[in-house]
Amino acid sequence: MLELDHVTKVYSVGAFGSGKLPAVRDVTFAVGAGEVVSLIGESGSGKSTIGRLILRLSPITQGRIRFGGVDITTLGRRPLRDYYAYVQGVFQDPFSSYNPIFHADRVFELLRRQHFHDLGGSEWSRKVDGALEAVSLDPDQVLGKYPHQLSGGQLQRMLVARALLLDIKLLVADEIISMLDASTRIDVLNLLADLKLKGLGVLFITHDLSLGNYISDRTVILRRGAIVEMGATGKVFGNPQHPYTKMLLAAVPQLHRRWEAVEPVPVADETRPLVQVEPDHFAAVDVP
Amino acid sequence: MSLVADDLTVHYRSLAGDVHALEGATFTVADGEIMGLAGESGCGKSTLAKALTRLESRMRYVGGHVVLDGRELPIWDDAAMNPIRYREVSIVPQYAMSALNPTRKIGRMIRELLKARGVEPRSVQSELERRLELVGLPGDVLARYPIELSGGMKQRVVMVISTLLDPSLLIADEITSALDVSTQRAVATMLVDFRDRHFVKSVVMITHDLSILAQVADTILVMYAGRVAEKARAETVIHSPRHPYTKMLIASLPEVGVRFADKKLAGIPGHPPQLLDPPRGCRFRARCPLATARCATQPPFIEVAPGHSVACWAQSGA
Numbered sequence: 001m002l003e004l005d006h007v008t009k010v011y012s013v014g015a016f017g018s019g020k021l022p023a024v025r026d027v028t029f030a031v032g033a034g035e036v037v038s039l040i041g042e043s044g045s046g047k048s049t050i051g052r053l054i055l056r057l058s059p060i061t062q063g064r065i066r067f068g069g070v071d072i073t074t075l076g077r078r079p080l081r082d083y084y085a086y087v088q089g090v091f092q093d094p095f096s097s098y099n100p101i102f103h104a105d106r107v108f109e110l111l112r113r114q115h116f117h118d119l120g121g122s123e124w125s126r127k128v129d130g131a132l133e134a135v136s137l138d139p140d141q142v143l144g145k146y147p148h149q150l151s152g153g154q155l156q157r158m159l160v161a162r163a164l165l166l167d168i169k170l171l172v173a174d175e176i177i178s179m180l181d182a183s184t185r186i187d188v189l190n191l192l193a194d195l196k197l198k199g200l201g202v203l204f205i206t207h208d209l210s211l212g213n214y215i216s217d218r219t220v221i222l223r224r225g226a227i228v229e230m231g232a233t234g235k236v237f238g239n240p241q242h243p244y245t246k247m248l249l250a251a252v253p254q255l256h257r258r259w260e261a262v263e264p265v266p267v268a269d270e271t272r273p274l275v276q277v278e279p280d281h282f283a284a285v286d287v288p
Numbered sequence: 289m290s291l292v293a294d295d296l297t298v299h300y301r302s303l304a305g306d307v308h309a310l311e312g313a314t315f316t317v318a319d320g321e322i323m324g325l326a327g328e329s330g331c332g333k334s335t336l337a338k339a340l341t342r343l344e345s346r347m348r349y350v351g352g353h354v355v356l357d358g359r360e361l362p363i364w365d366d367a368a369m370n371p372i373r374y375r376e377v378s379i380v381p382q383y384a385m386s387a388l389n390p391t392r393k394i395g396r397m398i399r400e401l402l403k404a405r406g407v408e409p410r411s412v413q414s415e416l417e418r419r420l421e422l423v424g425l426p427g428d429v430l431a432r433y434p435i436e437l438s439g440g441m442k443q444r445v446v447m448v449i450s451t452l453l454d455p456s457l458l459i460a461d462e463i464t465s466a467l468d469v470s471t472q473r474a475v476a477t478m479l480v481d482f483r484d485r486h487f488v489k490s491v492v493m494i495t496h497d498l499s500i501l502a503q504v505a506d507t508i509l510v511m512y513a514g515r516v517a518e519k520a521r522a523e524t525v526i527h528s529p530r531h532p533y534t535k536m537l538i539a540s541l542p543e544v545g546v547r548f549a550d551k552k553l554a555g556i557p558g559h560p561p562q563l564l565d566p567p568r569g570c571r572f573r574a575r576c577p578l579a580t581a582r583c584a585t586q587p588p589f590i591e592v593a594p595g596h597s598v599a600c601w602a603q604s605g606a
Contacts, residue, residue: 042468043439151559152329181328181496183556186540190555193548207468210499214542214553237544251469253499254543255526259473 001201002031002054002087002170007063009049009225023049025225026063031170036192036202038212038233040248041222047205050222051174054203055089056080067170085115088163092175094155098147104155105143107162115166131161135191153184160191171195174205189215209252213237218280221245227274231281241283289355290490291317291457296352298339306348308563309335311514313352314589315597317457317507322483322491324505324522326498328537330560332514333494334382337459339363340492341379357456374405378455378488382462385442388434395430398449405453412452419448419487423478440471447478451487458488464500476504498541502526507595510534513560513571516589520596530598533572570600578602 009024024046031037041047052058054065060073072083091097098104108128116124129139135157142154150158156176163171173192177185192202193215206212212219213233220230221244229242240246250260274282293313300307310332317323325333338344340354340363349364356376362368381387389397398416399409420429423444434442443463451458460479464472482488493505501508501522508525510518510533518531529535536556546553558575561567567574569584576583582601589599598604 042470153559182498182537183328183540184559185555186542186553187555189542190548190552193552209469210542210544210546213544214546215548233547248469249544251473252544253469253473253476253497253503255499255502255538255541256543259477259503 001033001068002203003064003066004029004050004054005064005066007050007053007065008061009046009053009058010061023225024053027222027225027227029220029227029230031201031203033169033201034196034199035218036196036204036216038216038219039203039205039222040207040209040212040219042207042248044224045222046225047207047222048174049225051089051172051203051205054172055087056083057089081114085166086169087172088166088168088170089172089174090156090159090163090176092178094152094159094179095147097159098155100147102146103143104145104147104150104158107158108165111162111165127165128161131164132158134164134195135161136187137161151184153180153188156180156188157191160188164195168200170201170203172203172205175207177211178206178208185211209237209248210254221248227282227284229281229283230274231278231283235278235281239278239281241277241281241285245283289316290319290321290357291492292353292355293340294353294355296336296339296354297350298335298343299348299350300335301346301348302564304564306564308566309347309514310339311566312586312589313511313516315509315516315519317490317492319489320483322480322493322504322506324498324501324508325492325494325511326496326501326508327511327517328496328560330513330563331511333511334461335514336511337379337381337461337492337494340457340459341373341377342366342369374450374455375453376455377457377459378450378453379459380446380450380461380463383466384446384450384461384463385439385466388442388446390434393431393433394437394445398430401449402452407453416448416452419452420445423448424474438471439467440474443467443471443475444478447475447482451482454487456489457492458482458490459492459494461494462496463493464495464497472500473503476500480504498526498538499543510537513566514563515571515586516599517572518596518598518600520593524596530592530596530603531572531600532576532578532602 004027007024007027011021011023013019013021039047053060064071065073075083112124132139137157142150142158147155177188196202204216216233219233219236221228223244229236229245240249272284274284276282293315296313298310300309313336327333354361354363402409425441425444464475479491483491505522508522509516512533518534529538540553540555542553556575561571569586573579573583587599587601589597590604591597592603
């Protein structure tokens with residue numbers, strides 16, 4: 001459904017853009033319908049940049065991003081609006097996605113103006129209620145409230161509901177649960193999993209390995225803009241090949257296992273090509 | 289006992305009335321103990337941290353006592369706390385690493401800070417350099433601006449500064465929260481190392497992340513909606529919690545290895561009560577599967593096993 005094909009993004013930094021900062025380096029992977037792909041990396045790994053490139057929030061430097069076979073990197077205004085009817089993003093901080101002056105449900109109203117201006121009032125509110133129920137929110141509890149009257153979990157679920165109104169095919173979820181409390185976090189995760197079972201593709205961007213492991217079918221590990229390992233989640237987590245993946249896994253604090261000693265992983269600047277280590281499992285390591 | 293808190297109650301003043309953010313907090317922290325303080329947003333953990341160091345102007349001390357090394361802390365008296373702060377009780381506030389003065393080099397900022405506390409910077413200079421080296425910071429870090437340091441480096445600088453005078457108690461508020469897993473690990477391990485080297489006697493480590501506490505804390509105190517719910521040794525809280533809230537909280541945490549397809553975890557239905565007008569009795573009552581009529585009365589925080597205290601009628605019997 002969504003394919004990234006040798007995608008590279010270089011930011012220009014410094015005075016007159018003289019400095020070049022490669023944020024994403026030659027990244028190739030795909031997200032299928034009904035598939036959750038975790039994009040895991042530490043700060044500066046380029047994971048959010050990839051999300052922004054897919055959502056066309058920032059232009060791509062090299063490579064192609066295709067959605068349903070169509071290159072979306074060069075779409076004009078009108079086709080881009082159609083693209084947004086299928087692909088939507090939800091971001092880390094739910095509070096910053098709302099205007100505190102207006103009711104929180106204004107995000108639905110703005111969407112209606114863009115995409116559903118020919119829909120009748122009662123039909124529209126039925127649709128909104130349906131979307132809210134799909135994210136386990138009670139419409140009476142959230143409609144007509146200001147953002148500060150709602151919890152982070154409620155606001156975040158409303159943003160997912162907003163995306164669902166469009167009958168989207170792909171959701172780019174960038175750290176959407178990092179700001180939520182543990183007990184509500186799992187509800188949002190389960191919601192994504194339920195939507196996936198209904199056929200939604202999800203790009204789940206996170207720095208949290210246990211969350212990525214819980215929800216995703218496939219996992220992509222990024223380091224300094226390049227993929228170091230990817231494949232079926234069970235294989236990447238169960239049989240990590242790249243030393244960086246091993247280090248990350250060892251550093252994850254776990255409830256029932258104490259930290260073990262690990263070797264620091266030297267920063268390798270060259271991007272090594274991915275090799276297949278087993279079916280549906282690739283890593284940037286020497287051929288075994 | 290290094291720290292003894294007894295029935296500590298602190299409210300926030302607001303236009304709509306008092307917010308009962310911390311109510312009847314009772315616990316002890318032993319010499320050399322790293323106590324993890326866990327709970328979700330609004331449970332009162334940061335309020336407790338502030339109460340032990342400096343009350344904000346909108347915070348109101350309502351009652352209770354805090355005794356550190358046998359001496360009562362005058363937490364209601366801002367001026368009387370002044371000589372105690374930093375020397376006896378030191379805090380790494382939340383987001384401290386983002387609050388380093390951007391216009392000062394690290395070294396100058398530390399000198400100014402020490403002078404403000406009445407300490408001659410030269411008297412601790414060699415110790416400062418030794419400790420910065422100990423936590424793996426480059427020798428020229430004092431000559432750098434904060435913007436030249438990574439998040440993990442800034443957090444290490446902040447921790448060295450706050451423990452430079454060997455305080456008895458260090459309160460570390462969410463020091464690992466904004467960091468990557470590998471840096472998180474380094475900072476958390478550093479805290480244990482500081483305790484082992486007696487740079488601090490005891491630590492209260494506040495975090496929402498129980499799995500970090502499972503790694504470094506000796507004991508864990510769980511708070512819910514402004515009240516203490518459970519305290520025990522870390523492994524007891526993780527493996528055999530007694531309070532229904534702790535049980536449900538731990539059951540909702542995904543771990544590496546747990547997959548949605550194999551085992552669907554459940555959250556805790558409902559949400560915490562409003563603390564402007566908190567319900568009488570146990571504050572977890574509305575979300576608790578074990579709640580009975582008795583829970584309309586606040587359960588006492590009592591010891592159910594050696595070193596294991598719980599505030600729940602279902603556990604304390606009687």
